[in-house]
Amino acid sequence: MNAFWLPAFTLWWREIIRFYRDRSRVIGSLAPPVLFWVMIGFGLGGSFQSPGASKVGYLRFLFSGTAVLIVLFTAIFSTISIIEDRREGFMQSVLVAPVSRGAIVLGKILGGSSVALLQGLIFVLLAPVAGIPIGVVQGVALVGVMFGIAFALTGLGFLIAWRMQSTQGFHGIMNLFLMPMWLLSGSLFPLSGAASWLKWIMVVNPLTYGVSAFQRVLLGDAYPAQVASLPLCLAVIILFGLAMFVLSWTAALRRKRTDAV
Amino acid sequence: MSDSPAIRIDGLSHRYGQRQALQSVSFEVTRGELFGLLGPNGGGKTTLFKILSTLLEPQEGIAEIFGVDVSARPAEARMRMGVVFQAPALDKKLTVEENLWHQGHLYGMSGSDLTDRIREKLERVGIWERRRTRVEELSGGLRRRTELAKGFLHHPDLLLLDEPSTGLDPNARRDVWNYLESIRKAEGTTVVLTTHLMEEAEKCDRIGILDGGRLIALDRPERLKAAIGGDVITAVSDHPGELQKQIHERFGVEATLVDDTLRIEKERGHEFITQLVETFPGRIQSIRLGKPTLEDVFVHHTGHRFIYANGAVEGAGEEVKK
Numbered sequence: 001m002n003a004f005w006l007p008a009f010t011l012w013w014r015e016i017i018r019f020y021r022d023r024s025r026v027i028g029s030l031a032p033p034v035l036f037w038v039m040i041g042f043g044l045g046g047s048f049q050s051p052g053a054s055k056v057g058y059l060r061f062l063f064s065g066t067a068v069l070i071v072l073f074t075a076i077f078s079t080i081s082i083i084e085d086r087r088e089g090f091m092q093s094v095l096v097a098p099v100s101r102g103a104i105v106l107g108k109i110l111g112g113s114s115v116a117l118l119q120g121l122i123f124v125l126l127a128p129v130a131g132i133p134i135g136v137v138q139g140v141a142l143v144g145v146m147f148g149i150a151f152a153l154t155g156l157g158f159l160i161a162w163r164m165q166s167t168q169g170f171h172g173i174m175n176l177f178l179m180p181m182w183l184l185s186g187s188l189f190p191l192s193g194a195a196s197w198l199k200w201i202m203v204v205n206p207l208t209y210g211v212s213a214f215q216r217v218l219l220g221d222a223y224p225a226q227v228a229s230l231p232l233c234l235a236v237i238i239l240f241g242l243a244m245f246v247l248s249w250t251a252a253l254r255r256k257r258t259d260a261v
Numbered sequence: 262m263s264d265s266p267a268i269r270i271d272g273l274s275h276r277y278g279q280r281q282a283l284q285s286v287s288f289e290v291t292r293g294e295l296f297g298l299l300g301p302n303g304g305g306k307t308t309l310f311k312i313l314s315t316l317l318e319p320q321e322g323i324a325e326i327f328g329v330d331v332s333a334r335p336a337e338a339r340m341r342m343g344v345v346f347q348a349p350a351l352d353k354k355l356t357v358e359e360n361l362w363h364q365g366h367l368y369g370m371s372g373s374d375l376t377d378r379i380r381e382k383l384e385r386v387g388i389w390e391r392r393r394t395r396v397e398e399l400s401g402g403l404r405r406r407t408e409l410a411k412g413f414l415h416h417p418d419l420l421l422l423d424e425p426s427t428g429l430d431p432n433a434r435r436d437v438w439n440y441l442e443s444i445r446k447a448e449g450t451t452v453v454l455t456t457h458l459m460e461e462a463e464k465c466d467r468i469g470i471l472d473g474g475r476l477i478a479l480d481r482p483e484r485l486k487a488a489i490g491g492d493v494i495t496a497v498s499d500h501p502g503e504l505q506k507q508i509h510e511r512f513g514v515e516a517t518l519v520d521d522t523l524r525i526e527k528e529r530g531h532e533f534i535t536q537l538v539e540t541f542p543g544r545i546q547s548i549r550l551g552k553p554t555l556e557d558v559f560v561h562h563t564g565h566r567f568i569y570a571n572g573a574v575e576g577a578g579e580e581v582k583k
Contacts, residue, residue: 002369089346
């Protein structure tokens with residue numbers, strides 16, 4: 001058992017240390033979403049009123065999506081390092097150690113998601129400033145929801161990064177795939193107001209359920225027109241995370257026959 | 262099982278698309294040996310290294326470490342070897358000590374056992390005092406020494422090193438070699454390394470020379486050189502082709518033309534050199550007599566110069582040509 005958890009722990013620990021030694025990453029994944037939230041929240045909120053969001057105010061509505069965006073950014077930053085690790089010798093030296101690939105994948109994903117969770121938490125502490133009170137039970141629930149989202153998104157990042165040859169390629173995927181995934185998750189506008197073809201994309205987007213769970217916990221019943229009930233949302237997040245973990249594990253298991261690692 | 266060699270390679274072949282990287286390579290490395298794989302970049306060293314270190318699945322043939330098939334039982338093979346890669350494998354943001362903790366945990370070590378080992382290895386490579394320094398602040402030589410300590414941390418029976426002195430200045434290079442020797446002697450580790458440097462290959466107990474994916478020579482460096490016989494004469498001429506023909510007609514001696522230079526392997530070379538100069542006055546611009554080097558061994562077996570195959574780019578990884 002030690003041969004699984006000790007390596008997983010050490011990979012997790014490395015992610016945490018690396019993140020907090022690199023101030024630019026701490027700021028880089030936190031500041032843009034916060035600015036985004038303030039600017040869009042104040043700018044858009046006064047000009048347009050979405051029917052679903054009107055009851056809570058746009059700034060409050062956007063708060064949940066912003067927290068998820070911070071988690072997404074941090075998860076991406078963490079998994080981008082996989083590409084660098086693979087190009088340099090670091091990942092090679094991990095791969096030749098007598099460690100199960102599952103432990104490597106789990107350690108890396110848990111590390112990335114812990115960092116993402118901590119970043120998200122810093123933002124959530126701002127909620128009372130924005131006029132959104134948070135109780136203790138609510139706070140604990142938010143930590144759980146955010147961790148689920150963070151784990152799934154870091155897993156998704158791992159899966160993409162594992163196949164990538166360059167960080168530029170990853171940025172391309174981020175703009176073409178990950179950002180739209182966030183935009184169509186009910187973060188920026190509610191499901192109820194979207195055109196019907198968009199609605200379909202939003203319904204099959206697993207991130208929609210993460211955002212929705214977050215909104216339900218944070219805003220309670222004040223915000224109607226949700227995609228699904230809270231238990232269903234939580235189930236989708238957990239399934240999403242498990243699927244990403246298993247797929248990443250499978251990808252990491254495949255030993256190269258013709259290509260250099 | 263206990264008397265199986267440290268490494269047994271049998272009929273190993275590997276290709277990347279059209280390019281044949283390894284072609285039925287077979288050899289053994291005995292326990293405790295310092296074995297060098299010498300060859301130009303693209304010769305197949307790195308591919309062989311990747312197969313031995315379990316990063317690459319062999320396509321054909323067998324690779325065993327202490328009787329353990331690296332393809333069938335990679336986990337067992339991994340436990341018994343330490344690997345030092347050519348590309349830096351340390352996390353630059355972590356300190357020397359943190360890197361070794363990380364490594365120790367990967368190999369299932371922890372607690373005071375790990376702390377003791379880290380101290381022992383870092384003292385052995387002379388960087389215990391720098392243990393709290395972040396790797397990004399260390400010089401190239403100190404980093405490589407940290408890599409050595411990392412590779413030896415779990416007391417492997419076999420240490421694999423890929424181009425251990427790439428990118429190091431001569432002083433740091435010598436340091437790395439001295440530390441490698443001292444650990445090897447203290448722990449009786451079998452060491453296998455790849456190199457494209459002749460002077461590095463000279464220090465090995467035995468070497469295998471790889472060119473174009475084939476093992477073209479395998480023996481102790483001094484025996485490989487002795488096998489050439491006598492001396493090596495190299496002569497520069499304005500018309501080397503013509504001279505080559507005339508030398509053959511006159512003396513019945515085969516001179517090989519390598520890169521516009523005539524090359525003659527002959528016993529009692531000092532006598533022959535006088536004959537040559539006297540027979541062809543004004544035709545030879547310069548002439549050199551030497552004892553065979555490993556470079557000569559390479560030319561002898563391949564018919565082309567090492568530097569040529571090398572692409573004249575030192576340290577360019579094989580990945581570039583992929």
